[in-house]
Amino acid sequence: MRLFIDFNYVFVWALLAVALVVIMLAASWILRPHILQNSDKTSTYECGEEPIGPARVSYPYSYFLYTILFVIVDVMGAFLWLLSVSQFRTTEAAVWQMLFFVLLITAGIGFALRMFPQTILSGKETLKLYREGKARRDSQKTEAAQQ
Amino acid sequence: MMMQGAEVLLEQAEFIGVAVIVLVLAYLALEHKEITYAVFFFGFMAAAVAGFYLLLEAPFLVGLQIAVYTGGISALIIFGVLLLPRAQDSSLEIFQTARRRRFGLLLSGAVMLLSAILAFFYPWSDLPPVSPPELAQSLQGLAAWLWSGHGIYVEMVALIMLTALVGSVAILKMMKAEELRPLTTESHPESAGKKDESGSSSAPQTETGEGAKEAGPE
Numbered sequence: 129m130r131l132f133i134d135f136n137y138v139f140v141w142a143l144l145a146v147a148l149v150v151i152m153l154a155a156s157w158i159l160r161p162h163i164l165q166n167s168d169k170t171s172t173y174e175c176g177e178e179p180i181g182p183a184r185v186s187y188p189y190s191y192f193l194y195t196i197l198f199v200i201v202d203v204m205g206a207f208l209w210l211l212s213v214s215q216f217r218t219t220e221a222a223v224w225q226m227l228f229f230v231l232l233i234t235a236g237i238g239f240a241l242r243m244f245p246q247t248i249l250s251g252k253e254t255l256k257l258y259r260e261g262k263a264r265r266d267s268q269k270t271e272a273a274q275q
Numbered sequence: 276m277m278m279q280g281a282e283v284l285l286e287q288a289e290f291i292g293v294a295v296i297v298l299v300l301a302y303l304a305l306e307h308k309e310i311t312y313a314v315f316f317f318g319f320m321a322a323a324v325a326g327f328y329l330l331l332e333a334p335f336l337v338g339l340q341i342a343v344y345t346g347g348i349s350a351l352i353i354f355g356v357l358l359l360p361r362a363q364d365s366s367l368e369i370f371q372t373a374r375r376r377r378f379g380l381l382l383s384g385a386v387m388l389l390s391a392i393l394a395f396f397y398p399w400s401d402l403p404p405v406s407p408p409e410l411a412q413s414l415q416g417l418a419a420w421l422w423s424g425h426g427i428y429v430e431m432v433a434l435i436m437l438t439a440l441v442g443s444v445a446i447l448k449m450m451k452a453e454e455l456r457p458l459t460t461e462s463h464p465e466s467a468g469k470k471d472e473s474g475s476s477s478a479p480q481t482e483t484g485e486g487a488k489e490a491g492p493e
Contacts, residue, residue, distance in 0.1 A: 130282060132289055132329045139289075187357050189450060195354040196443045199347040200436045206342045207421075207429055210335055214418030225426030232433035236440040247447035249454055257458040 190248040193240055204233045286330060293326035310356055318349035335417055 172179045211226060300320035307313040321344035328336040421429060 130286070131332045131334060132286065132326075133282065135329055189358045190447055192354060192358055193443055193447060195351050196439055198350055199343070200440065202342055202347040203432065203436060206339050207432065209338065209342075210414065210418050211422055214415045219423045221426065222423040225422060225429060229426075229429050229433045232430065233436055236433075236437040240440045240444055243444045243448075247444060247451055249451055254455070254458065257455060261458055 188248065190244070193244060193247065197237060197240060200233060200236065204230070289326070290330055293323055293330070296323045297327075311353070314349055314352045314356065317352065318345045321345045321348070334414055 207229070208226075211222075297320055300316050300323060304313050304316035304320055307316060322341055324344070325337045325340040328334075328340060
């Protein structure tokens with residue numbers, strides 16, 4: 129038996145899933161009242177307030193680290209999945225290799241989580257730097273005035 | 276014998292079906308105006324490419340393709356769109372002029388024609404008869420080969436992951452230092468005060484305001 133024939137059930141399931149979505153969308157389109165759309169109806173709902181500015185805000189870029197972490201855990205899971213679905217008799221070398229693999233990646237994740245506070249822009253730090261700069265400028269001003 | 280013929284026919288039908296789906300989704304991923312929809316089409320296309328690996332009898336690659344590309348890379352691109360204020364409202368119109376578009380179509384057509392010619396004239400019949408690849412076909416064999424015999428590859432993957440993590444931390448630290456530079460250097464107190472109020476990365480959003488209004492409720 130070829131592999132893709134084993135997966136025909138998956139294709140049937142996928143077709144059913146697509147059909148379900150199409151039927152539900154079509155049913156809601158048929159059942160809902162088709163009234164005139166105006167700018168109030170199509171605007172973003174912000175608790176009754178008038179929406180100001182773009183709806184999509186830019187997130188702090190430090191969240192990028194979380195995506196990298198996600199991809200890394202994904203890849204680690206894929207390789208460990210290969211090990212878990214097989215039933216080959218685990219040799220000593222395989223066990224050490226797996227331990228080293230997991231250790232390397234968890235060390236990386238631990239390092240990233242440890243360094244995470246240093247990558248985000250915290251308000252306290254910004255305020256401290258701003259106050260220091262302001263004090264420096266003020267002292268320079270007073271010195272200039274005294275001279 | 277009858278079963279064999281039906282199997283071959285089914286294989287060809289599935290290949291053509293998957294190929295059509297992949298081509299349509301790839302076109303949509305390239306040409307869709309909304310970058311978020313383009314990312315979703317890319318993810319679906321990556322899932323459909325797994326069908327090719329299924330036809331090639333490589334179950335591990337199917338799992339890896341769906342887990343890493345459909346799951347990981349799509350999430351990476353969506354996060355990239357979320358993080359970059361400019362990318363959100365960009366309409367992905369690289370072909371500003373019809374001339375560049377025509378040139379791109381011509382180039383891709385030439386590449387497709389060349390590969391079609393190569394595929395037609397390649398002496399497929401002279402190849403030795405292919406026995407089904409045993410290693411890739413069985414997860415057991417692949418796991419034994421990869422984990423007990425050639426573990427160095429897996430460790431290399433782990434090292435690459437480690438490098439990616441360290442690199443992203445370094446890039447984020449550099450970006451933070453860049454954000455804080457107006458505060459640490461002796462210049463414009465006004466701009467420093469503005470930075471203080473926002474607290475995070477605030478890009479100029481005046482020019483993107485018009486496009487976002489059309490985006491509507493999400």
